[in-house]
Amino acid sequence: xxxxxxxxxxxxxxxxxxxxxxxxxxxxxxxxxxxxxxxxxxxxxxxxxxxxxxxxxxxxxxxxxxxxxxxxxxxxxxxxxxxxxxxxxxxxxxxxxxxxxxxxxxxxxxxxxxxxxxxxxxxxxxxxxxxxxxxxxxxxxxxxxxxxxxxxxxxx
Amino acid sequence: xxxxxxxxxxxxxxxxxxxxxxxxxxxxxxxxxxxxxxxxxxxxxxxxxxxxxxxxxxxxxxxxxxx
Numbered sequence: 001x002x003x004x005x006x007x008x009x010x011x012x013x014x015x016x017x018x019x020x021x022x023x024x025x026x027x028x029x030x031x032x033x034x035x036x037x038x039x040x041x042x043x044x045x046x047x048x049x050x051x052x053x054x055x056x057x058x059x060x061x062x063x064x065x066x067x068x069x070x071x072x073x074x075x076x077x078x079x080x081x082x083x084x085x086x087x088x089x090x091x092x093x094x095x096x097x098x099x100x101x102x103x104x105x106x107x108x109x110x111x112x113x114x115x116x117x118x119x120x121x122x123x124x125x126x127x128x129x130x131x132x133x134x135x136x137x138x139x140x141x142x143x144x145x146x147x148x149x150x151x152x153x154x155x156x
Numbered sequence: 157x158x159x160x161x162x163x164x165x166x167x168x169x170x171x172x173x174x175x176x177x178x179x180x181x182x183x184x185x186x187x188x189x190x191x192x193x194x195x196x197x198x199x200x201x202x203x204x205x206x207x208x209x210x211x212x213x214x215x216x217x218x219x220x221x222x223x
Contacts, residue, residue: 001218014212018195021165022223023174029223031167042198045222056195056208062164064193064205065219069180073220078209082190089180091218103214118187141223148169
């Protein structure tokens with residue numbers, strides 16, 4: 001997603017990351033209990049996982065995250081006006097790239113004389129699960145996080 | 157808010173704790189306007205989602221955490 005942000009930055013596409021709550025808390029990275037802790041964990045995301053996009057921290061009660069569906073790693077795309085253009089319950093760079101390329105063409109199409117009206121579309125996209133990386137990250141959170149995930153989803 | 161904070165920031169990834177938070181199906185629809193909320197930069201300065209969206213023709217917003 002960092003690469004995607006860089007690729008489209010010159011086309012007036014902004015990219016931000018909203019820090020939510022700990023989806024898989026463990027001994028090393030426990031659940032959040034204060035805003036000070038939330039800022040520390042958000043900086044860890046930048047410094048250890050290399051998120052280069054601006055990171056914005058949500059309120060401790062997750063007001064923004066809950067209003068948008070509270071999925072652990074979802075992506076939305078908005079127009080400057082605040083119009084919601086795309087919502088995805090998981091994040092996949094290919095899906096987001098496909099969408100932003102489509103939306104980026106709309107102004108040019110309108111300029112060329114097309115009379116465009118919005119409509120809703122629903123489709124099933126596919127994401128790479130990257131299981132090995134995911135399990136390594138659970139271990140980084142702590143054994144508790146790994147054990148709880150395997151118990152909740154025995155088939156992985 | 158005091159009750160919501162520990163429920164939202166659950167201490168264990170067990171279905172009875174994480175499932176009540178998930179409400180994507182009832183989240184705002186595409187084609188409607190984005191609800192606005194305060195957000196904080198890493199330097200702890202307050203801003204708003206709506207203000208951030210005004211800065212670009214399109215804005216990609218990823219939600220997530222370290223874990």
